[in-house]
Amino acid sequence: MLPDEYLDKITSAHISRPRYMAWLKALLELVCDAGTCTEAMDEAFYIETASGAQLDVIGNIVGISRKLPFTSQYVGDGIMADPEYRNAIKAKILFNQWDGTNGGLPLLWQAIYPSLQMTFHDNQNMSMNIEVRGSVSNELSEMIQAGMIVPVPAGVSVTYTIYNSEIPAVEVGTDTGLYEFGNDAFPNQGST
Secondary structure, three states: OOHHHHHOOOOHHHHOOHHHHHHHHHHHHHHHHHHHHHHHHHHHOOOOOOOOHHHHHHHHHHOOOOEOOOOOOOOOOOEOOHHHHHHHHHHHHHHHHOOOOOOHHHHHHHHHOOOOEEEEEEOOOOEEEEEEEOOOOHHHHHHHHOOOOOOOOOOOEEEEEEEOOOOOEEEEEOOOOEEEEOOOOOOOOOOO
């Protein structure tokens, strides 16, 4: 509310007192300004709309830096732009929420990248194969290969395969984690 909206509620016994009204208006302006600032913080620090310094604060709270932990071929200075950093923050949040089960992994992936398909095969020997299909940017491909996007249990080695095409996945066995992909006609796809 604005200070005038509060001042309109003053009773007739006090409304005719100019010093009281001036003091009250000055006090209400401070309180209303603080309230407006507080309301703006929700929008400024909402992960979907935050940018720049606000996104850096969120990343700091979550525990991920805007600077890539590796030397990138595609990000010249190693500093992620807001869209990539936003997704890295979301991935880190989901890392912390993942229950470690095979069934939970695809759900986490879809929460961040609904247009990309991630499938995995648990080799049952402390290793797993992860495939990502879709329109994958070079920056995202590097981040996946560096282990920044897909959560993996501690001590498990991972082989990542990224197919930069849009091929629908056909699930073959939900209990085994095996998946089969169709249409081998795409270049550089390899066989599965």
